[in-house]
Amino acid sequence: xxxxxxxxxxxxxxxxxxxxxxxxxxxxxxxxxxxxxxxxxxxxxxxxxxxxxxxxxxxxxxxxxxxxxxxxxxxxxxxxxxxxxxxxxxxxxxxxxxxxxxxxxxxxxxxxxxxxxxxxxxxxxxxxxxxxxxxxxxxxxxxxxxxxxxxxxxxxxxxxxxxxxxxxxxxxxxxxxxxxxxxxxxxxxxxxxxxxxxxxxxxxxxxxxxxxxxxxxxxxxxxxxxxxxxxxxxxxxxxxxxxxxxxxxxxxxxxxxxxxxxxxxxxxxxxxxxxxxxxxxxxxxxxxxxxxxxxxxxxxxxxxxxxxxxxxxxxxxxxxxxxxxxxxxxxxxxxxxxx
Amino acid sequence: xxxxxxxxxxxxxxxxxxxxxxxxxxxxxxxxxxxxxxxxxxxxxxxxxxxxxxxxxxxxxxxxxxxxxxxxxxxxxxxxxxxxxxxxxxxxxxxxxxxxxxxxxxxxxxxxxxxxxxxxxxxxxxxxxxxxxxxxxxxxxxxxxxxxxxxxxxxxxxxxxxxxxxxxxxxxxxxxxxxxxxxxxxxxxxxxxxxxxxxxxxxxxxxxxxxxxxxxxxxxxxxxxxxxxxxxxxxxxxxxxxxxxxxxxxxxxxxxxxxxxxxxxxxxxxxxxxxxxxxxxxxxxxxxxxxxxxxxxxxxxxxxxxxxxxxxxxxxxxxxxxxxxxxxxxxxxxxxxxxxxxxxxxxxxxxxxxxxxxxxxxxxxxxxxxxxxxxxxxxxxxxxxxxxxxxxxxxxxxxxxxxxxxxxxxxxxxxxxxxxxxxxxxx
Numbered sequence: 097x098x099x100x101x102x103x104x105x106x107x108x109x110x111x112x113x114x115x116x117x118x119x120x121x122x123x124x125x126x127x128x129x130x131x132x133x134x135x136x137x138x139x140x141x142x143x144x145x146x147x148x149x150x151x152x153x154x155x156x157x158x159x160x161x162x163x164x165x166x167x168x169x170x171x172x173x174x175x176x177x178x179x180x181x182x183x184x185x186x187x188x189x190x191x192x193x194x195x196x197x198x199x200x201x202x203x204x205x206x207x208x209x210x211x212x213x214x215x216x217x218x219x220x221x222x223x224x225x226x227x228x229x230x231x232x233x234x235x236x237x238x239x240x241x242x243x244x245x246x247x248x249x250x251x252x253x254x255x256x257x258x259x260x261x262x263x264x265x266x267x268x269x270x271x272x273x274x275x276x277x278x279x280x281x282x283x284x285x286x287x288x289x290x291x292x293x294x295x296x297x298x299x300x301x302x303x304x305x306x307x308x309x310x311x312x313x314x315x316x317x318x319x320x321x322x323x324x325x326x327x328x329x330x331x332x333x334x335x336x337x338x339x340x341x342x343x344x345x346x347x348x349x350x351x352x353x354x355x356x357x358x359x360x361x362x363x364x365x366x367x368x369x370x371x372x373x374x375x376x377x378x379x380x381x382x383x384x385x386x387x388x389x390x391x392x393x394x395x396x397x398x399x400x401x402x403x404x405x406x407x408x409x410x411x412x413x414x415x416x417x418x419x420x421x422x423x424x425x426x427x428x429x430x431x432x433x434x435x
Numbered sequence: 436x437x438x439x440x441x442x443x444x445x446x447x448x449x450x451x452x453x454x455x456x457x458x459x460x461x462x463x464x465x466x467x468x469x470x471x472x473x474x475x476x477x478x479x480x481x482x483x484x485x486x487x488x489x490x491x492x493x494x495x496x497x498x499x500x501x502x503x504x505x506x507x508x509x510x511x512x513x514x515x516x517x518x519x520x521x522x523x524x525x526x527x528x529x530x531x532x533x534x535x536x537x538x539x540x541x542x543x544x545x546x547x548x549x550x551x552x553x554x555x556x557x558x559x560x561x562x563x564x565x566x567x568x569x570x571x572x573x574x575x576x577x578x579x580x581x582x583x584x585x586x587x588x589x590x591x592x593x594x595x596x597x598x599x600x601x602x603x604x605x606x607x608x609x610x611x612x613x614x615x616x617x618x619x620x621x622x623x624x625x626x627x628x629x630x631x632x633x634x635x636x637x638x639x640x641x642x643x644x645x646x647x648x649x650x651x652x653x654x655x656x657x658x659x660x661x662x663x664x665x666x667x668x669x670x671x672x673x674x675x676x677x678x679x680x681x682x683x684x685x686x687x688x689x690x691x692x693x694x695x696x697x698x699x700x701x702x703x704x705x706x707x708x709x710x711x712x713x714x715x716x717x718x719x720x721x722x723x724x725x726x727x728x729x730x731x732x733x734x735x736x737x738x739x740x741x742x743x744x745x746x747x748x749x750x751x752x753x754x755x756x757x758x759x760x761x762x763x764x765x766x767x768x769x770x771x772x773x774x775x776x777x778x779x780x781x782x783x784x785x786x787x788x789x790x791x792x793x794x795x796x797x798x799x800x801x802x803x804x805x806x807x808x809x810x811x812x813x814x815x816x817x818x819x820x821x822x823x824x825x826x827x828x829x830x831x832x833x834x835x836x837x838x839x840x841x842x843x844x845x846x847x848x849x850x851x852x853x854x855x856x857x858x859x860x861x862x
Contacts, residue, residue: 111791119816122824193812194819195700219812224689226696226812304812 099128099205101180101263104188105170106146107136112189112306113145119191119304121153128201131157132174133188137164142188168273168280175266182212184260185284191304193217200300204260209239210288211295212260214302221308231258234297242292245351253355254295256281257303261288278322279329282359286333289352290340320370327384330359338392353398360388360399364408368416381413437520438467438494439851442510442536443527444503446472446495447487450741452679452773453554456631456654457527462490463657463844466851469521471510473498484740503532510536523548523855526621531557531614534621541624548854551625552652556638556769557618558611561761566684569611571600578764627854629847632771632794650850651794654773655843656780662746673822675710675786676751678744679774685759687712687720690788693814695727697822705731707822710755713747714738744774748781753821756799758789760809768793775799779835784828786821788814803830 102120106113120131131153133146143161150159160173171185182204186192200214215230229252234240247253269291273280319326337352344352364381371377389396399405408416441461445454454472461468474497489495496513500506514524514536524547526537534551541549555562559578563569570577573596575588587593601608622628622640628649630636640646681687690710698704710733724733739747748754756775758768768790775795778785785804789796799806805828807813820826836842 115813115816118820118826122820122826124824191813191816193816194824217812219810221808221810224692224809224811226810304816306810306813 098130098180100182100184100201100260101130101132101174101178103171103174103178103183103185104131104133105136105167105174105185106133106138106142106188107164107167108138108140108142109188110138110140110142110145113142116186116188116191117145117149117157119194119197120186121149121156122194122198124198125201126153126156128205129156130178130180132160132177133157134160134162134170134173136162136166136170164276166274166276166278166280168277168283169275171273171280171284172271172275175263175271178263180263182207182260183263183266185256185281186303187305190257190306192302193304196300196302200298200302203237203298203300207296207298208262209294209296210242210262210265210292211254213254213258213295213297214260214300216255216257216303216305217301218305218307221306228301229255229258230299230301231297236297236299239294239296241294242289243345243347245289245292245295245347247351247354253351253358254285256284257305259285265291274329274332277328278325282333282355283329286336286352286355289348290344292348319366323367323371326363326366330356330363331387333359334388334392334395337395341392341394353395356395357399357402357405361405364413365416368413374417377417378413381416385409385413436466436855437522438469439523439525440514440517440521441468441470441525441527442533443470443472444506444530444533446470446474447741448484449474449477450484450738451477453527453529455741456554456773456776457552458487458489458493459655459657459660459840460652460844460847461493463655463840464492464851465844465848467492468494468525470495471498471513472496473500473506475499475501484742487741503530507532507536511539514540518544521547523550523851525550525552527552527554528557529554531617534617534625535613538617538620538624548857549625550627550629550850550854551621552629553631553635553639556635558615559638559765561759561764561769562684563611563614564764565759565761569607569614571597571604573597573600581764626857627850629850632769632798634767634769634794635771638765638769650846652847652850653798653838653843654771654776655838655840656776657840658780660742660745661749661780662742670752672707672709673752674750675708675753675755676747677710677712677755677757678714678739678747679772680715681712681717681720681757682715683717683719684761685757686717687757688723689760689809689811690755690757690814691720691723691727691729691733692811693818694732695729696811696815697818698729698732701819701823704822708732708818709734711736713744745777745781748777748783751781751783753786754778754781754783756785756787756789756804758787758793758795760790762790766792768796771795771798776838779838782830782832782835784830786817786828801831802835803828 104116120129135143135146146159150157158177160177162173175183204212213231213234215228218227233251265288269288271287273283334356337356341349367377367381400409443454443457445451447454447458461470470493472495498506498509500509524537524540526534528534537549537551540547564578573593622645626648629652630649631652631654633651636649636651640649694710713736716735721735724730756772756778758770771794779802785799787799787804787806788809789806791808796806805817807817
């Protein structure tokens with residue numbers, strides 16, 4: 097049995113795919129590794145590149161060619177095909193740091209926990225800078241119980257780029273991500289949380305998250321276009337949380353609630369600031385807030401505990417747009433840069 | 436047919452990329468040329484070097500002038516005196532002022548055919564917009580301001596600043612106007628426009644008429660100029676070599692950062708690799724090498740002769756190509772470096788640090804080069820794969836042979852015939 101299955105979703109990334117696969121397919125890794133390249137109906141030469149790698153590494157690379165169904169559909173397909181003990185996702189425009197990856201793969205062979213957490217870096221192409229997210233509060237090679245999940249203003253939650261899940265855990269929780277939908281990475285990290293027993297931290301900064309493609313989903317212009325999908329994922333996550341909250345350990349519940357708060361906060365700011373139709377923006381966020389109060393009153397209360405959210409609600413969210421603009425302008429004035 | 440008169444400020448023995456590409460092209464052509472040039476000024480070059488033997492079809496004519504302005508006047512006088520000897524004139528930039536000679540000839544003698552061959556773009560050359568301050572910082576003509584909104588465009592403060600800047604920099608303003616006049620005039624009046632890549636063509640031509648007169652003729656390599664000796668014996672270290680000019684915009688820093696990051700994680704890197712830069716290097720890069728303790732890995736060597744550079748390229752394990760990062764002003768890379776053709780000719784693996792888009796970038800990909808972005812993380816990753824995992828780029832010789840001087844010159848000859856026919860139609 098292979099140690100690790102890596103799902104590589106591919107959609108029109110011919111310029112990046114080689115870099116992604118080159119970083120994985122090194123001789124020392126081949127025996128322990130399964131790379132599932134899932135072509136999501138690309139219109140460029142990506143499938144040819146993927147086939148070339150499958151032919152070069154037939155024992156390691158599995159190629160799935162499917163009609164377009166979005167990021168979630170590729171993960172769903174890869175999970176069905178995965179034969180490795182562990183499963184993780186590597187987007188085809190990103191790559192792994194190979195020395196760190198080899199070290200991590202070696203350690204992974206001796207792991208049995210539900211989740212393995214590793215640091216990652218964001219690589220900014222515009223500036224050439226690299227920003228590392230290192231989960232510095234976790235100790236290398238230590239096993240933590242699910243009740244030790246923490247996330248607050250200072251501590252980042254465990255993102256998809258940091259996560260390696262036990263394959264069986266993902267199957268046990270019947271992971272099925274939305275198709276034709278962006279932001280399913282949030283769904284992906286949220287699904288297994290109620291089932292999680294323990295996790296281990298390995299201090300190998302493996303994932304390199306490439307920032308700078310204009311068509312990336314967190315690009316503000318793209319986000320505006322895909323806002324309904326962001327809301328769809330957020331509503332699903334809140335519903336998922338609400339259904340299970342009574343059966344969750346308090347720490348896991350707090351952790352999930354914190355992720356939801358962060359996502360709600362992002363959603364609120366982007367809707368209020370980016371949506372050109374202001375009346376629609378305020379109506380949309382107020383409706384959403386009312387729905388949240390009805391669906392998950394405890395979560396609504398938790399969100400209200402944050403003063404900014406509390407006063408935003410009091411002001412019917414009218415402050416968000418102007419407060420943020422003012423804040424940005426004052427900040428820019430102090431820094432001497434344009435907002 | 437009569438000989439063709441070529442105006443080129445740079446030409447061997449002056450060791451400059453512009454002159455070398457002209458030299459290789461003309462010597463492989465089936466037509467006969469007189470090349471009006473100079474050999475007394477070697478600014479913007481690597482000095483003069485021996486060993487360039489022109490073919491029987493090329494005859495250089497060296498002007499006496501020591502300034503570009505005098506050279507222009509001398510070039511004009513030469514044409515007036517020898518008018519009857521030529522049907523066709525070709526001007527080759529850089530510098531852009533060479534085309535001013537063609538423009539003057541075309542105005543005075545419209546029946547003379549004129550091929551204008553561009554090195555780099557002129558008025559929209561990204562270097563003029565990013566670093567060389569040819570355009571006022573707040574001017575809408577400055578490409579850094581493209582895409583700015585109406586509020587910026589109509590701002591009285593912006594307009595006042597532009598006016599103030601113009602008043603304070605009268606010489607820059609005159610130079611800019613002259614360059615714009617040269618490019619616009621050349622693009623409007625030349626019979627054939629020759630560019631070295633499609634990205635440059637897109638940047639410099641705007642109408643269907645201009646594009647109909649335009650053609651892309653690639654830079655080329657001359658296989659006969661490469662040393663005949665066999666490849667050097669295998670070395671303990673892999674050698675990465677950069678040959679050419681770096682400056683404050685086209686700099687090695689992203690590559691150096693990648694090297695530093697890899698060195699920080701792999702202590703034995705200096706035993707596996709050496710990086711040698713021949714040519715010019717900006718002080719910021721040199722300081723980076725020293726400050727980050729890369730001196731045991733990275734070496735900076737003085738410029739070498741062209742033939743020596745070909746030997747170095749052929750003997751290296753990897754040749755390094757670096758393009759200026761001009762994403763702030765252009766969507767794609769608009770430069771096709773002359774040495775790329777020589778890299779192709781050397782057959783050595785190429786590691787390119789460049790923009791994601793552009794004609795030269797596409798050519799590198801098709802040639803099988805390793806094309807990397809300016810991300811230090813990505814560069815580090817591939818250096819690791821090359822040095823520790825035996826990763827190799829696979830160069831496509833069938834593709835790179837298209838850049839052989841004979842093939843490129845055959846395309847150029849077709850354009851010459853076209854220009855001559857166009858001249859006859861005018862007559």
